[in-house]
Amino acid sequence: MGHPDPVLILTRPEPQSRSFLADLEERLGYVPAVVVSPIMRIEPVRELPDLDPFQTLIVTSGNAVFVLGDALKGRRVASVGARTAALARSSGAEAVCLGDNLDGLIQNLAKVTGPALHLRGRHSRGELVAAGRKAGLQIEECVVYDQLEQPLSREARVALENGHAILPLFSPRSARLVSAYDCHEETQVIAMSAAVAEAWPHPTLIQIAERPDRMAMLDLVAAAF
Secondary structure (H helix, E strand, O other): OOOOOOEEEEOOOHHHHHHHHHHHHHHHOOOOOEEEOOOEEEEEOOOOOOOOOOOEEEEOOHHHHHHHHHHHOOOEEEEOOHHHHHHHHHOOOEEEEOOOOHHHHHHOHHHOOOOEEEEEEOOOOOHHHHHHHHOOOOEEEEEEEEEEEOOOOHHHHHHHHOOOEEEEEOOHHHHHHHOOOOOOOOOEEEEOOHHHHHOOOOOOEEEEOOOOOHHHHHHHHHHHO
């Protein structure tokens, strides 16, 4: 008797999980077994700042675009990821992708017109502003949303425990939050970076993406099926 088909557990916020799943379905040519159970929910944390003093707005996540919405209309935006740029354009921004990940954006900061404002979540790696200032860019940052922990669904917990799950993890914080749950040692964990893998304490099989970006994660998850 063969093993059951693996179950994909997606723990990113709902829009990102659904978008990733749509790309995976296109890659595989079929709909895999999946449980979508966000480990965090996105909540705006304050009134939006005055954007007028800034020539360029920088967004490193689609979450910031969802929070800002129509406030981006007509504004110049630099993003991480082509999908985030497209999302910003759908809100009326003049948006361009300057890197597939944060490191790529940092390497392209010379293309950003200052003064710039990085609109980010409360939990962030934080080196973008420091790198921009080191490069001579006039840049500030503002927290516009929080990533609040929420419990995994019962279905997700069962899938983690049964040993036939594929678990992509996209950030150290999500890895730490999910690791609080019981996890079978045969769960296939796919980490976006070494930092994400280091945040996962369970003795499970961990693969690390060749690059810390969405496409590299998609490649590994598709290969796991």
